[in-house]
Amino acid sequence: MQKRDRLERDRAVSKVEVLTEALPWINRMRGKTFVIKYGGSAMEDAELCRQVVADIELLKLMGIRVVLVHGGGKAINAQLKALNIPVNFKGGLRVTDEQTMRAVQQVLVGQVNQGLVWALNEYGHNAVGISGADGKTLKAAPMDPSLGRVGRIREVDPSLIETILEDGYIPVIASVGCGPDGFYNINADVAAGKVAEAMGADKLIYLTDVDGLYGDVDDEDSLIQTLTRSETHELLASGSLGGGMLPKIRSIAEALDAGVSEVVILNGTFPHSLLLEIFTDAGCGTMFTQD
Ligand SMILES: Nc1ncnc2c1ncn2[C@@H]1O[C@H](COP(=O)(O)OP(=O)(O)OP(=O)(O)O)[C@@H](O)[C@H]1O
Ligand SMILES: [Mg+2]
16 A cells, blocks of 8 residues: 555544544434524634534534524624714623614624524525514513613523424524514623523533633633632622623523533634534533532
């Protein structure tokens, strides 16, 4: 056998080894429900986005019931800028007046949601995009008058999500909720946490644009690898969290309180972080567990 052929064969053997090593993991994961929140912050690079979508598709093919909830913060900011509408955040939440709400809907439902559906459908005809208003999936109420149309989730009705899953599709959910007087802007982290809770999800995964939760956001070496439920509550109570991490950690604490057994924050801009976390011992990012 020529040297080049041997190299080819060795490469093929190592690919097969990867598959066989993943077998016990695949076996364990089949039939489990994973809620994945894909942050708008991690969707900037089209090629990386395609890789995330391919990973999600693979999870589905392996028998995992994948529910995708997405954000769209950066795309919404770009649209608001183009429309000369000021961008304003309070405690990590977007202050949402009527015209901001219209832009949120256009971008989140019309653009980001359909973009993800399109990308997933490249691998088969298997994604269905909905907003939280469809099937009254996310029932909302105003959160705080100073935040305008920012909603808190009053109730999640998972029946439409279940129907979509049972029919073999991946539900892709834009975090817009329906309230008594119209649509509400629901922070996507909050929506993902509540959907995971309502579905009794086995795992809740946040894909964002940083490696995980840092003890000090300016110190690369301060990545926190694991936090228990009580440690998560202590961290929230310390008041040290800010920016986009605040709604994330708050919703993680609530999801753990509601019985979701495992939550993880991963870097969605790191190639195949999803597969690394799920199918290897190595894991990555920040893992949140019950006490
Ligand atoms: N302690 C912290 N550790 C890590 N990131 C932090 C921390 N505090 C603030 N951040 C910020 O949180 C950001 C992630 O939240 P952000 O809301 O921007 O993204 P996302 O939730 O993934 O996307 P989207 O809001 O579009 O759904 C990071 O880019 C980082 O700047
Ligand atoms: Mg966010």
